[in-house]
Amino acid sequence: MLSPPLLWFLVIYLTSLVLMLVTGFWSVNGFTSQIDHHLTGQNFSQITAGAYPSIIGRTVLLAVLVTVTDAIVAFPFAYVMARVATQRTQRILLGAVLLPLWASYLAKVYAWISILEKGGALNWTFSKVGLPNPNLGFTNGAMWIAFCYIWLPYMIVPIYGALERIPSSLLDASADLGGSSWSTLRRVILPLALPGLAAGSIFTFSLTLGDYVTPLLIGGSNSTLIGNAIYENLLTGGNLPLAAALSTVPIAVMIIYLGIAKRLGAFEAL
Amino acid sequence: MSHRVINSLGKRVAVTLSAISIGMLGIATITSGAGASGLTAPTAGMKPASAVGKGEGSLNLIAWEGYVQPQWVKPFTKATGCVVHPKYAGSSGEMVSLMANGGGGQYDLVSASGDADLRLIYGGDVKPVNMSLIPSWKQFRPFLQAPSFNTIKGVHFGVSLQFGPNVLLYSTKTFKKAPTSWSVLYSSKYKGKLTVPNNPIQIADAALYLEKSQPSLGITDPYELTQTQFNATVNLLKSQKPLIAKYWNLASDEINLFQSKTVVAGAAWPYQTITLQSNKAAVADTIPSVEGATGWADSWLLATHAPHPNCAYKWMAWASTPQVQAEQAVYFGETPANSLACPLMNKLQAGSCAGYHADQPDSYFKTIKFWKTPLAQCGNGKSDCVPYSQWTSAWTTITG
Amino acid sequence: MRRRLARASLWLWVLGVLFFLFAPIATIVLFGFDRSNVETWPIQHWTLSWYSVAWHDPQVRAAFALSLKAAFAATILSLVLGSMAAFGVHRARFFGRDSISLLLILPLALPGIITGVALNSAFQWAGIQLSIWTIIVGHTTFCIVVIYNNVIARLRRTSNTLLEASADLGATAVQTFRFVTLPTIATALVSGALLAFALSFDEVIVTTFTAGAQNTLPIWIFGAIRLGQQLPEVNVVVTMVVVLMFIPILIAARLTGSENFAPRVAATQPK
Numbered sequence: 001m002l003s004p005p006l007l008w009f010l011v012i013y014l015t016s017l018v019l020m021l022v023t024g025f026w027s028v029n030g031f032t033s034q035i036d037h038h039l040t041g042q043n044f045s046q047i048t049a050g051a052y053p054s055i056i057g058r059t060v061l062l063a064v065l066v067t068v069t070d071a072i073v074a075f076p077f078a079y080v081m082a083r084v085a086t087q088r089t090q091r092i093l094l095g096a097v098l099l100p101l102w103a104s105y106l107a108k109v110y111a112w113i114s115i116l117e118k119g120g121a122l123n124w125t126f127s128k129v130g131l132p133n134p135n136l137g138f139t140n141g142a143m144w145i146a147f148c149y150i151w152l153p154y155m156i157v158p159i160y161g162a163l164e165r166i167p168s169s170l171l172d173a174s175a176d177l178g179g180s181s182w183s184t185l186r187r188v189i190l191p192l193a194l195p196g197l198a199a200g201s202i203f204t205f206s207l208t209l210g211d212y213v214t215p216l217l218i219g220g221s222n223s224t225l226i227g228n229a230i231y232e233n234l235l236t237g238g239n240l241p242l243a244a245a246l247s248t249v250p251i252a253v254m255i256i257y258l259g260i261a262k263r264l265g266a267f268e269a270l
Numbered sequence: 271m272s273h274r275v276i277n278s279l280g281k282r283v284a285v286t287l288s289a290i291s292i293g294m295l296g297i298a299t300i301t302s303g304a305g306a307s308g309l310t311a312p313t314a315g316m317k318p319a320s321a322v323g324k325g326e327g328s329l330n331l332i333a334w335e336g337y338v339q340p341q342w343v344k345p346f347t348k349a350t351g352c353v354v355h356p357k358y359a360g361s362s363g364e365m366v367s368l369m370a371n372g373g374g375g376q377y378d379l380v381s382a383s384g385d386a387d388l389r390l391i392y393g394g395d396v397k398p399v400n401m402s403l404i405p406s407w408k409q410f411r412p413f414l415q416a417p418s419f420n421t422i423k424g425v426h427f428g429v430s431l432q433f434g435p436n437v438l439l440y441s442t443k444t445f446k447k448a449p450t451s452w453s454v455l456y457s458s459k460y461k462g463k464l465t466v467p468n469n470p471i472q473i474a475d476a477a478l479y480l481e482k483s484q485p486s487l488g489i490t491d492p493y494e495l496t497q498t499q500f501n502a503t504v505n506l507l508k509s510q511k512p513l514i515a516k517y518w519n520l521a522s523d524e525i526n527l528f529q530s531k532t533v534v535a536g537a538a539w540p541y542q543t544i545t546l547q548s549n550k551a552a553v554a555d556t557i558p559s560v561e562g563a564t565g566w567a568d569s570w571l572l573a574t575h576a577p578h579p580n581c582a583y584k585w586m587a588w589a590s591t592p593q594v595q596a597e598q599a600v601y602f603g604e605t606p607a608n609s610l611a612c613p614l615m616n617k618l619q620a621g622s623c624a625g626y627h628a629d630q631p632d633s634y635f636k637t638i639k640f641w642k643t644p645l646a647q648c649g650n651g652k653s654d655c656v657p658y659s660q661w662t663s664a665w666t667t668i669t670g
Numbered sequence: 671m672r673r674r675l676a677r678a679s680l681w682l683w684v685l686g687v688l689f690f691l692f693a694p695i696a697t698i699v700l701f702g703f704d705r706s707n708v709e710t711w712p713i714q715h716w717t718l719s720w721y722s723v724a725w726h727d728p729q730v731r732a733a734f735a736l737s738l739k740a741a742f743a744a745t746i747l748s749l750v751l752g753s754m755a756a757f758g759v760h761r762a763r764f765f766g767r768d769s770i771s772l773l774l775i776l777p778l779a780l781p782g783i784i785t786g787v788a789l790n791s792a793f794q795w796a797g798i799q800l801s802i803w804t805i806i807v808g809h810t811t812f813c814i815v816v817i818y819n820n821v822i823a824r825l826r827r828t829s830n831t832l833l834e835a836s837a838d839l840g841a842t843a844v845q846t847f848r849f850v851t852l853p854t855i856a857t858a859l860v861s862g863a864l865l866a867f868a869l870s871f872d873e874v875i876v877t878t879f880t881a882g883a884q885n886t887l888p889i890w891i892f893g894a895i896r897l898g899q900q901l902p903e904v905n906v907v908v909t910m911v912v913v914l915m916f917i918p919i920l921i922a923a924r925l926t927g928s929e930n931f932a933p934r935v936a937a938t939q940p941k
Contacts, residue, residue, distance in 0.1 A: 001754050001755075001757050001758035001761070002754065002755060002758030002759070002762065002770075004750075004751060004754055005751040005752070005754050005755040005758075005774075005814060005818075006755070006770070008751055008810070008811075008814070009773055009774070009811070009814075012789070012792070012807060012811060013776075013777065013785070013788070013789070013811050014773070015792065016788040016789055016791060016792035017776070017780075017784070017785075017788045019788070019791075019792075020784070020787070020788045020791070046663075050667050050670075051666060051667040051668075051670030052666075052670070054670065055666075055670045073687060073690075074687075076680055076683045076684070077683065077684055077687045079680070080680050080681065080683075080684050084677070084680060084681075091920075091924055093684070093688075095916075095919050095920050096688055096691060096692075097691065098864055098868070098919045098922070099695075099912060099915070099916065099919055100691050100692070100694075100695055101864075101865075101868035101872070102868065102871070102911050102912050102915040102919075103694075103695050103698055103908050103909075103911070103912050104872060104887070104888055104891050104904075104908050104911070105872045105874070105888065106874065106888065106891050106892055106895055106904075107698050107891065107895075107904055107905065107908040108694050108695075108698070110698075110709075110895060110904075111694035111695070111697040111698045111701075112694055113526060114526075114697055114701065114709045114711060115693065115694065115697055117526060117530045117532065118530040118531055118532045119529070119530035119531065119710055119711060120530065120711055121697065121711045124711050124712065137530070137532065138515060138516045138527075138532065149690065149691075149694065152687075152690075152691070153865070153868075154865060157820075157861050157864075157865060158819070158820060158823060158861075160861075161820065161823065161824065161857065161858055161861055162823060164857075165824070181673070181676065195823040195826050196823055198823070199819040199820065199822075199823045202775060202778075202815075202819060203778070203816075203819075203865075205779075206775055206778040206779035207778055209779050210778060210779055210780050210781040210782060211781070212781055212783065212875075213874070213875070216468070216519045216520075217519065217520070217523065219516075220515065220516050221511060221514040221515060221516055221517055221669070224666065224669055224670040226781070227781035227782075227783065228666075229666050229670065230781050230783060230784065231363075231781065231783050232363075232470070232662050232665065232666050233662055233663060233666065234363070234367075234783060234784075234787060235361060235363025235364055235366070235367055235783070235787075236361065236362065236363040236469075236470055236662050236665075239659040239662060239663060242663060243784075247780060247781070247784050250779050250780050250781070251776065251779070251780065253779075254772060254775060254776070254779045255772060258768065258771060258772055258775075262768065330882070330883035331883065332883075335893035335894065335896050335897050336897050336899060340728075355882075355883035355884060356883065356885075357881070357882070357883045357884070357885065358885065358889065358890075358892075358893035358896075359878075360878070360892065360893075360896060364878065367787060367790070367879070368790075368878075368879070370790070370791070370794060371794050374794050374800070375799070376799060376800055376882055376883065377883065520895060520896045520897075520898070521896065521897055521898060522895060522896065522897065522898025522901065525708055525898055526708070526709070529708050529709075529710055530710070541897075545707070545708065545898070545899075546708070549706055549707075549708045549710075551708075601899075602897075
């Protein structure tokens, strides 16, 4: 059962990836710009100095923030979809979550620019109401909003999937046994929703971790993410070894993330 | 090259690895002997075609958006039978990457800018072009017939296409008179209201400014910087960072920034100026008289393994004609290489010839320092200049 | 009383999220009617002309068709491979099964540029011409995890006793799959397929390096946005795609949003 997908990954993806990442241990000769095939740790020490630690920190922090925000925004919504709404409303809500997925990612980021920028719709609305302008355009805040927005459906759908399958009898039992709505939520619903939350968080977290187009478009002058640093070194500068070394950072972060999720029991909740 | 490490991995892997690294690093193939003796382009010895044969019916282009428009593609296909398949790239880096291995037997031509040209040429990804097969070439402005970014030792690797200066765009509300120096982009007076391109080649703009403001550094060519000169430039850019509202990535980004009055001054292309002005924004641009400006110049370069060489030659010839040059210049907002395009531009859009400086004499463009790939080998025969890979990592440090 | 208040605030939350989801979409639609190619709020001059421009643009049509084809094929492939991986990992208890999850997630977690360039050089090295097939291969690689995640989350919520019961009652493996397993995971498959399709349909970075001299819709859009010459045309194209997708999404929502497949209670008795 496992071999076809594994074979696919090994042959197509992993081989090319490993071949590329191995270069992280090589270096580019500063004077001839050619790859020097001597093993070296210089790229890895380079990414622990200068601007890189703050770039890495910023990226991970943003990915965590986006994931937490999306989980908070998505959970009540998914709960209403799965447990409160009538079947008809349920379908409409699911359609409403999925529909924005078809409006191109790039167009959506652009829409947020025109909403958040100085002369944008948000400032305009605030002025009309007589509030001070939030001026969110081209800041890390704008980046956070755009990421939360773009990945939100990827959080809602798995949580909804998990909640929808909870048998009503279980909730009734909890109520019968004297559990308040709050403790039913905390002791029954939340643990059962955990696999969905975990699945959703993997999307929001990893998609934010690897993105570099949103920061380019909507970020400000302090919005460089790991993806941007990799892009620049790889494509603009032709410094493949440094880009490869940088690529090990998201891999390491994902290993840690999955480790935490596993420890929390997110994968084995049932 | 030392293969000591990879020997243990097995020869086959080694071959793969070199193929990949060479492919991805345009300049990785610069031969190890290169240095003070000078560089050699691997394909320089290839004999270019002596005649253009029958078209192959198809043509694959890597181009900037706006360079392959139906207005001039349709008549081309009608006349030659070559169906054009454009692929749009977002940056010079993407172009170099897509052109790996001589275009991979996939692509015929790339509309690369000067900052990518030498990487493609020394990477062996493009090959010599026979200019006698491009009839309109003789009508080109003299300085674009064999410019140093696409012609090496008399061997033409590309046909110049269009060019433009990197101008200083400013709000006429803030600046009553046109600024005469790039110093406004480094002035804390406009803190948070400035924008410059998010591009490592921008380091050259700062070097150009230092050339005049700190003559003691001895900068003569903003693309050939010694370590000391380079460090001083990077420091200037680091001090500029707090003043920047946003490093712009797309032309439309910067248009947005000015239209929404987020910024009051920035480095730009004439395209942004024209677009903003036609939307009644209070902006103007200038080439500051103190330092002059950097500029970009694009060329069509022929892929080493171009699968449709005849159609490629037909396209280069077509793109060089005054009419197509004028159409593209007006569409994209740039200056054509063909000196006969000016009146045709005015016919398409009144005043556009002067608007894009296409009516200026060559002496005007002498003040523009055109983009070229920074190499360790300086023009003066020494090899102590800072190469492009370090420009990029420095740029990440500056903007990060 | 408290219950009612809780319910009201839940619905208020839903309305808020809906507003958040659709405000940008509304902005996209509105700017499609803007005569100017520089977006300023509020819109000064209105026009319908961009609709005619977009409708008659052959590049848009070709790009849309290519995106649909690629996304369709990538979704089918990842449905097969993703659910196989999920079943394999779910059943087997072997050392290193966690690393499989990591492996599958990598294409999402690593910047698309890495996946794109790695695949590009692998194709180049193997002498494979870039075409719609290489796009599909690239997309499948990062879509597998979407299906895998959905299916494995569902499998972990499904008790094995159900499958054992089916076997005990004399069902063949095929019968168990058809009448027990498939209904259990069906909704997970549909919603996973929708997300995978959307991810593929919208991908721009990996596609840049795995597509030959052809443009998918997102690549066309990125190109058009870069210069901004005809920005409202992008808005119009996006609007038309959203409208076109309305019906298939409604059908899919009907499939996942109801109890068409399995009786809820039976399928998910917790241990």
